[in-house]
Amino acid sequence: MSAVRNQTQAADEAIGDPSAQTRQRLLEAAAQVFAEGGFRAATVREICKRAQANVAAIHYHFGDKDGLYVAVFREFASRAQTRYPITLAAAPTDPAPARLRSFVLALLYRMLDDGVHGCGGAILLREFVEPTHVLDEMARTVVRPMMDALRAIVRSLLEEAHPGRTLTGAEIDLHTFSIIGQVVFYKHSRPLLLRVSPDRVLEKDNLEPIAEHITQFSLAAIRSRRSLGASPAHKSRSKRP
Amino acid sequence: MSAVRNQTQAADEAIGDPSAQTRQRLLEAAAQVFAEGGFRAATVREICKRAQANVAAIHYHFGDKDGLYVAVFREFASRAQTRYPITLAAAPTDPAPARLRSFVLALLYRMLDDGVHGCGGAILLREFVEPTHVLDEMARTVVRPMMDALRAIVRSLLEEAHPGRTLTGAEIDLHTFSIIGQVVFYKHSRPLLLRVSPDRVLEKDNLEPIAEHITQFSLAAIRSRRSLGASPAHKSRSKRP
């Protein structure tokens, strides 16, 4: 066995196993501390204080601070997606508008949850701004699938609104980023909003109205004739015999 | 004279004055380093290396790292606004759609400029995510005026699209944040986009199409009947005799 205990073994033994309990407490404390301030601002001493463990335990169980962060990412990223799946409020076969609303809702709930289910989301959004060594894995396993899911919804909406119109990847991405930008704004700018518009920060009370607004704002834009310029294919089609 | 030389005196003497030149070099190097990684990640050693100055010079001219950051903010915040005013592409008397487009364009240009004119913008957007001791001053002198300017444009657009409709502050803010969210997404998420969609990051080539998209996307949404729910005033009016 490698110098660092593998996760399956440790997870299996966590129940009732004091030593595996230390590892689990470190993971959960680390998730909170990383979610609050990001990888760099988080300190092993603060993590160990919250976990009531020795700083050497981090090195024993995870190798180093980097390894701990990777373990946290792997442990909690899927929890966020499981607790708040993008199918939270719509089935995959539902119409695109309902799926869009569900997607927005799920992301907003992940951002609001500052418990263990939301840590993955907070860490993810922190990587947007301040990437670390887990960005590649995170991009591959979380970000791309999430963006592809939203791209599919956007494509579907644009095709409905503009039948026969050839869509480019760039056009789909522009709309996709407009939607994501509206959502992540509430997390990325939360510290600022707390200062300049404290009654507008994302909370339980206003989450659904904000989700509804972002959904309707985006649907209206996508359905409008104005949101797509002249199609390159349309232009080139005029040249075809 | 106070222990820290005041800015007016130093700025006046910067031309041809070797000692004031050190101060100016420190300010410009600091602006770059703060813009790149934020206040916390920036080190006085890196700043002095770039400025070719001694670390004690920071303490002599600015008091400490905090004081340097304040000086940088004051020096460069106005430069960003001067170089890329929100009236960049529209006069204050132009119709609201043109003013919106100009507003979006100005912010995108500030975000793209990684020279001395853009440092203020980069530092500002960094404060959204990771506020420091200048947040209060920044909120008062830069953020609020900027948000109020956009709120006025949004109000104007909503009133045109929904005549007779009573607007709440919350409704205006929802639309305002949707617009800001789409814009700042390109700065806040740049490190991530460089990894998952490198051909979509904000650059000179695609800045105007992105500005146009955000403007049209937002205009379409604002003009749609869907973007505003039932008016509270409308509801209460129905009860009046």
Added chain:
DNA sequence: CATGATTTGAAACGCGTGTTTGAAACGAGT
């Protein structure tokens, strides 16, 4: 040229960080 003020520099300090070390405690098996 001398003097005083200003500015810069090298070196060190104190602190907080992540990591390492070696011993102690604990648990399992015989």
Added chain:
DNA sequence: ACTCGTTTCAAACACGCGTTTCAAATCATG
């Protein structure tokens, strides 16, 4: 009870950080 493996602990280490100190260099003035 002994032995061995696992886990935890206190303490220390090495490093980088922001800040401070005191001397040297520079500049301005009479």
